[in-house]
Amino acid sequence: MKYDLSVFQEPRGVMRIFQFIFAICALYTTLNFEVTVTVVEKAHSNSSTFDYPFRFGQEVCLKSDNTTKLGLSADVSSDARFFVATSVLSVLYCIFITAVYTFIDEIYTSKPEVPLADFMLTTILAIFWLSGSAAWANGASALKQVTNPTLIKAQCPNLIQVVTSSFSRLNISLLFGFLNFFLWASDLWFLYKETYWFKERQPNVDGAGGSNLNAPNI
Template sequence: MDLNLSVFQEPRGVMRILQLMFAISAFATTVNYTGFIDFMCDVPYKFSFEYPFNLLLNQELNLGAKNNCTPRVKISSDFSSDAKFFVASGVIAMLYCLFIMIVYTKFDNKYRTDNRLPVFDFFMTVFIAVLWVSSSASWANALANMKYISHDDYIQWDNLGICTRCPISVSSFSSLNVSVILGFLNFFLWATDLWFLYKETTWFQVGQISTSGEI
């Protein structure tokens, strides 16, 4: 079986390359992120969090030896389900891109002659497009809540007494913002690809024949 690389000069081949690149970028920016909340007390304490973003903190902090202030700071929020859903969508998209690109290059003749393969490709693309839009929406909501719970006004302090809570510094969420944008961009790429794949199916070809016959 000869490799047919000319498919990557066609829209369906080009779209698969773009989808593969953007899928990897989307989940990579999520799993490689490490954030922190820095409590700038007399004895500094840094709370770090990363994928899958199950933020659990129950720590006693020293606000100052002269005041004998040792309150306990608490955070209890779990965003792991949304983060895993988003990353799983990216991994599924990546694996399907690799699989279908092998089909395109090694079995192109069968793809063009077997009506079932284009239909399967079309419906799988619909499925993954739905995965992207739903997981991106869920992850965008989780990220908004993550920013909220890491704000100084939300963090719970126990046993603070007359002491003043120490200032905090929170890491930037810019790379996670990018991951959300990439998620919706992936949905756009997969939804747009449906038109090119539809033209490969018998539905489009029968419609073209019917239109030609009427003329």
Template sequence: MDFNLAVFQEPRGVMRIVQFIFSICGFATITGYTGYINVVCGTLTKHTFVYPFEVIIQNISSKCSIDIVGDFSSDAKFFVTTGVLSMLYSLAIMVVYTKLDKMYKSNPKIPLIDFVITVIMAVLWLSSSAAWANGLTGLKTDTTLDSSKCQNCTITTSSYTTLNISVIFGFLNFFLWASDLWFLYKETSWFQGNQRQTGDGV
């Protein structure tokens, strides 16, 4: 079966490549993150937290009885699931573009399905990014401790730069999927029907 690589010279093809890459960047920045809380009260006690960020630490040190309890897994999992679905769909539709391009253009239902799924993915990116941004704020609040509550102890926490970047990637992905809708709309029978009606009217 022939491959139609010319589609990657069109906006819809280029956008799918970009979406595929940035979807991976979005969820990889979360799943690859390892945070820590270091408590020095004479000796070092180190606590780590990773995806999906169910942080439960009781008595962070033998000399400091602060407890940390925070479950941000639902927001994090929602975000990562959206990223994985985006990656898989981008890959699948690129296969359709390259191997089944004639069917894509001849069957009006396929462009409509592509358009609707892209709308859904854009909504998922917006909602999951907003949810994760809220979850990240809670994670920062719960893991940023006041060392004055523990006498003669020093508490340090890891940087959240990587997780901040993940939120940026999330909203960037929303922009990419939303901006792709115009190019996909032009492939649908809705747009082409309007164009024919306009031409007939003239």
């Protein structure tokens, strides 16, 4: 099977490589993030770990009345799953479209419907990245609020110490999310230039206009 790698010297090919890499990074940092809450009481300590899809409910310590326990509960699974689904779809689309660029680029350049479909699908995924990143940012804020050591200790005065693990990886996943939106949105200009919408707006320099430039002055 013939293949042509010259497309990776063009912006549309280079952008797909970056989009693939950063979508993988967004997916990895989200799926591998977990938050651990450790509460230390006089007699013992207790650790609770919460990870993807971040839907949990667990009792961690006695409240001030010494009869009921404080439960940590949150459900941001829809936000996390939307973000992860966008990452997966982006990875799969990058693989598919780079295969099109590499093996059947002559169809891409000869059939106007194909670049148009590429442009529209990229637009949809750019919107998904913006929506998914905003939703995941809202979910991350809820996670931080629920596992806030100050709030936990305020409700359980018998605790000696409350330690919550770092949210740095979650923050990095959010950064990758918005960076992916920037990459996919920026790519729209290069893809637009491949569509007939752009090409039919370009002047025909070989036509009558070009001959007038060569005409002698009278």
